[in-house]
Amino acid sequence: MDETAFMAEAEAVAGRLPGLSMLEAGLLVAMREGIAADTRSFSNLFGVAHALVLRVVNDLSDDRRLVTETGRDARTQRTRLALTDAGRRLFEAQPEPLAA
Numbered sequence: 001m002d003e004t005a006f007m008a009e010a011e012a013v014a015g016r017l018p019g020l021s022m023l024e025a026g027l028l029v030a031m032r033e034g035i036a037a038d039t040r041s042f043s044n045l046f047g048v049a050h051a052l053v054l055r056v057v058n059d060l061s062d063d064r065r066l067v068t069e070t071g072r073d074a075r076t077q078r079t080r081l082a083l084t085d086a087g088r089r090l091f092e093a094q095p096e097p098l099a100a
Helices: 001-016 022-032 040-047 050-063 084-090
Strands: 065-074 079-083
Touching: 001 050, 001 079, 001 084, 022 040, 022 050, 022 065, 022 084, 040 050, 040 079, 050 065, 050 079
Parallel strands: none
Antiparallel strands: 065 079
16 A cells, blocks of 8 residues: 555545544554554554554544554563454445545
8 A cells, every 4th residue: 555545544534533633543544454563563664653652552442442452562562453343344434425
């Protein structure tokens, strides 16, 4: 997935759930596309502080229940993630086609 397609998908996901930030949407897209399955990989790939990514994961897992932790390295805090059913449903929601 190229950068343009990634950003378009993140914007679409963010538009499907009010209050979802672009960082949150980007993490969800990266997980779905297999670009980053853990917080450290996402942090390094996108140049975002790992602590900020961990904070976003807390919001996505605790408040929104869109992701679930599948493992955590106690030393590095690298957290492995998976989309929940609710997280997967965000990608199933398709906007109505535009009228010609």
